[in-house]
Amino acid sequence: MKVIMLQDGRRVRVIERDLKPPERIAGEGLMPGGYLKLIELGLEDCVDEIDAQRILGYVLYKDGKDATIAFPLEKFQPHVAGRNFHNGRFVQRLRDKAASLHNVSLEQGTVTSLLEENGTVKGVHYKNKSGEMLTAYAPLTIVCDGGFSNLRRSLCYPKVDIPSYFVGLILNNCKLPHANFGALIVADPSPMVLYPISSTEMRCLVDVPSQNVPSVSNGEMAHYLKTLVAPKIPPEFHTAFVSAIENNIKIMPNKVMAAAPNPTPGALLMGDAFNMRHPITGGGMTVAVSDVVLVRDLLRPLHNLHDASAVCKYLESFYTLRKPMASTINTLANVLHKVFSATSDPAMKDMQEACFGYLRLGGIYANGLSGLISGLYPRPLSLAFHFLAIATYGVGRLLLPFPSPKRIRSGAKLLWVASSILVPLIKSEGVRQMFFPLTVPAYYRTPPL
Numbered sequence: 001m002k003v004i005m006l007q008d009g010r011r012v013r014v015i016e017r018d019l020k021p022p023e024r025i026a027g028e029g030l031m032p033g034g035y036l037k038l039i040e041l042g043l044e045d046c047v048d049e050i051d052a053q054r055i056l057g058y059v060l061y062k063d064g065k066d067a068t069i070a071f072p073l074e075k076f077q078p079h080v081a082g083r084n085f086h087n088g089r090f091v092q093r094l095r096d097k098a099a100s101l102h103n104v105s106l107e108q109g110t111v112t113s114l115l116e117e118n119g120t121v122k123g124v125h126y127k128n129k130s131g132e133m134l135t136a137y138a139p140l141t142i143v144c145d146g147g148f149s150n151l152r153r154s155l156c157y158p159k160v161d162i163p164s165y166f167v168g169l170i171l172n173n174c175k176l177p178h179a180n181f182g183a184l185i186v187a188d189p190s191p192m193v194l195y196p197i198s199s200t201e202m203r204c205l206v207d208v209p210s211q212n213v214p215s216v217s218n219g220e221m222a223h224y225l226k227t228l229v230a231p232k233i234p235p236e237f238h239t240a241f242v243s244a245i246e247n248n249i250k251i252m253p254n255k256v257m258a259a260a261p262n263p264t265p266g267a268l269l270m271g272d273a274f275n276m277r278h279p280i281t282g283g284g285m286t287v288a289v290s291d292v293v294l295v296r297d298l299l300r301p302l303h304n305l306h307d308a309s310a311v312c313k314y315l316e317s318f319y320t321l322r323k324p325m326a327s328t329i330n331t332l333a334n335v336l337h338k339v340f341s342a343t344s345d346p347a348m349k350d351m352q353e354a355c356f357g358y359l360r361l362g363g364i365y366a367n368g369l370s371g372l373i374s375g376l377y378p379r380p381l382s383l384a385f386h387f388l389a390i391a392t393y394g395v396g397r398l399l400l401p402f403p404s405p406k407r408i409r410s411g412a413k414l415l416w417v418a419s420s421i422l423v424p425l426i427k428s429e430g431v432r433q434m435f436f437p438l439t440v441p442a443y444y445r446t447p448p449l
Contacts, residue, residue, distance in 0.1 A: 109127055139266065166252050166254055191340050193280060270291055368385075387422055
């Protein structure tokens with residue numbers, strides 16, 4: 001965001017908690033739709049020279065079978081694809097880009113609170129690297145302090161859920177069976193995601209339910225990974241997985257938080273501080289970059305940001321304009337995590353089989369879902385259609401070769417499970433904003449004079 005505002009000729013002051021390259025097990029990829037947004041911002045070179053890896057899709061593994069989810073890239077130029085990388089390297093490239101532009105002040109410091117006067121944010125209070133308490137003033141404060149934000153309380157109505165944790169490992173010098181394709185392994189007790197983050201390293205993320213997270217410090221996690229997870233790893237990288245357990249194990253909570261803004265004059269909340277989805281599909285960075293494009297376009301015609309109330313009212317359109325991309329990726333990620341998590345519920349297992357079988361059909365079925373996952377065709381109505389098609393396919397499987405009372409009951413339970421997964425997620429995104437954005441008055445906001 002700071003780079004884009006600088007490119008538009010604005011003076012920007014950036015206060016970051018730590019200017020060292022972050023070491024994270026999240027934010028390690030852009031879907032093709034996110035890469036296209038990066039091109040719109042003129043920042044595509046930020047994935048150059050960091051050993052970023054091209055990703056053309058994912059392969060889903062379940063019970064010895066596989067289903068390929070290839071991104072629909074046929075209509076795009078050859079360089080368009082997903083990109084996976086070390087998060088810290090990508091962030092440093094963005095920082096270097098910002099530092100190379102004029103009118104930027106980049107400072108290490110910890111923002112402790114927002115400076116508010118009569119309901120309007122005027123800036124921030126922060127502690128600099130020397131421990132000095134200082135105040136910074138600005139007509140617009142963009143808050144993006146991450147999933148552990150301590151500033152969002154007055155800017156949104158946060159309702160954070162933690163359905164699971166990711167256990168992160170780096171596997172060295174091994175290759176996935178399909179070049180340029182990541183892997184999603186559906187297994188009990190833990191589904192896992194694998195993807196390359198450099199030419200020699202592969203990230204493995206093991207999903208562990210929040211109710212039962214083994215301790216790393218006393219060796220329980222290593223035991224869990226070796227005895228329960230390792231046997232489910234494909235043989236091609238089983239040895240590398242076991243070796244990685246002996247190295248640094250990292251854990252992060254998978255937070256889910258629907259966007260529930262509290263529009264506040266003088267401030268705009270963005271990123272994980274504002275909206276989070278389960279990271280199983282790796283769509284978070286794509287949503288973030290897409291949001292930056294929207295805010296860039298909304299701010300571009302504004303020559304004066306000092307009328308905080310007028311700017312705030314105008315920027316309310318952002319919350320509706322972001323819905324096609326954000327709600328599609330959010331809902332799909334949360335649905336897929338619920339469906340592919342280990343379960344003892346027969347109806348949920350039927351739903352797993354239905355989703356896996358639907359993807360194996362290929363053609364328009366797999367392409368439709370991959371278009372949604374990739375961020376290339378973010379259409380909420382298409383998402384609802386495909387989920388309904390999966391449920392219908394699942395019921396059909398259960399009723400064949402001929403219906404019986406038991407099969408009909410199983411089909412009804414599958415439909416109930418499908419609706420109980422999808423409907424709450426759609427409600428949290430906002431039915432009207434998601435499916436009927438043109439009926440939302442904020443959609444038509446024009447720049448203040």
